Amino acid sequence: MKISFEELKAQFKKVLLKLDFSEEKAERCATIFAENSRDGVYSHGLNRFPAFVKLIKEGQINIEAEPEKVGQQGMVEQWDGNLAPGMYTAQVATKRAIALAKENGMGLVAVKNTNHWMRGGTYGWQAAEAGCIAICATNSIANMPPFGGTEARLGNNPIVIAVPRQEGHLVLDMAISQFSYGKLQEYELKGEELPVTGGYDEDGNLTKDPAKIRVSERPLPIGFWKGSGLSLMLDVLVASLSGGRTVAEITADTVEAGVSQFFICINAQNLDQSISNRIIEFAKSSDSMEEGGSIRYPGESSLATRRKNEEEGIPVNEEIWQQVLAL
């Protein structure tokens, strides 16, 4: 079943207004959820919306709160998210980092006590649309063991890097785990093996079996020791810069709320975009691993899906759509 972007957004907004969201907040949050589905990130669009509503009803997300600036040193600002909807606050923070970048070349907004930003790429696209480079990161609940360990002590701590480009922005949106738990479950439900090793089984052997990794709770960070170090550093950066909570403290609370994030923007208005084009062209000039295969730049698939879905409608899981219609 396919529906239009407008229909999806209107339904999200209707539900949020019913939950007493302000007009502006409902508009912004509904737009972000609908855009995530439109760009093919269904897991953080429609499919996540019921869980978002549940968190609001449980009081984990404060719909009346506004993020506020609580500290500043030059172009570096600290904000408190006050547990407002995470995607709303992330958009406000990105907007502020863009403004700092337009004025001073670059700016950084670090946010504590915020909530899940859903799809990190959203803020990369936002910055790129405004002519800015973005580097953003968030921490999360612990869901990976550090290299050499067996117990979850690291978040998958997604990082986003975006660079504006007329022919289609470059947007890397990447969690530090090789596969998310959601992705593991998808493969398990399809009865498929992972394409590459994704973690350890309970005996400590590397495996492509998604079920075994879900049981052992030992998914791999990208690049083993390298991703393990990178995930730890991202936690240090987001928590130190914002004065906010670490993966340890989020995990102790058992609910993934009150996370820490940062948003760096750099004005790219005067940069030479032909440089990105040459890099993409060079990458694509490699022979393919598989007959008819292609090499894609970060953001290329999202843009292709966006165009397809805008033309043909956004594919929705009918059961979840009915659920959202009933909210």
Next chain:
Amino acid sequence: MKISFEELKAQFKKVLLKLDFSEEKAERCATIFAENSRDGVYSHGLNRFPAFVKLIKEGQINIEAEPEKVGQQGMVEQWDGNLAPGMYTAQVATKRAIALAKENGMGLVAVKNTNHWMRGGTYGWQAAEAGCIAICATNSIANMPPFGGTEARLGNNPIVIAVPRQEGHLVLDMAISQFSYGKLQEYELKGEELPVTGGYDEDGNLTKDPAKIRVSERPLPIGFWKGSGLSLMLDVLVASLSGGRTVAEITADTVEAGVSQFFICINAQNLDQSISNRIIEFAKSSDSMEEGGSIRYPGESSLATRRKNEEEGIPVNEEIWQQVLAL
């Protein structure tokens, strides 16, 4: 054979002065090479010094050149390295980024036409010693296929993230390849398998055999498609921000010279260092994979090696040491 830091540094300096380095440049470059060996990064200390001297004699590195500022927008500066010694220019750029950060909260220095910075961690330690967070990156010659491709089109493009901490700075110094060619050769010479898959053989099968990967020239980026995207984005960032050369252009020249880099510093003087301590403590609280194994934070091993080598002397490859004594 072990020698002292002072002896190592003095010999490097003597050679550089004989090559007509200025007193200051010889002092700085000799110190960096000696520190790299002292911290256990022998591949970019003594062991790399003869190759550095060769590049100078061949005229690839201009010992008289000074890096100079060629552009600026607010806290973001563009510099031209003028092909001066890479580790000298990287240190100058980091110093400038630190100064910008002290004054404005943060600063960015992007450098074009520079040379190999040797060990990226050097500039992370430099920033951390000055009380700054650092995020730095460089591009390189193409040495990895992009995900889905079979020909080298990406650099290993190392990234450095450093955060100051009284008990020992956190310094992640990470190339985007799972193993460097140097590391593959080390394993091959020892007749050992890699600890994890490091690339494809010529038939396109994943392998732990270092020799097969050196033949196929298909080493893996960390996390397959993820590291592939990250490496491409780092090239876009360093080249776009500096207006410098891309991996494509460096590769076309067949010699790894005239690379592009950026150095971001953020003033960390007012940040709460107990946050890093809590993150490290939490990571280390995991059970170990192996009996007696340990979980380390990025920078921990370097610091331990530094202390050991300062006390016991720096282990040197006698053949290379004799070679350097004869220069």
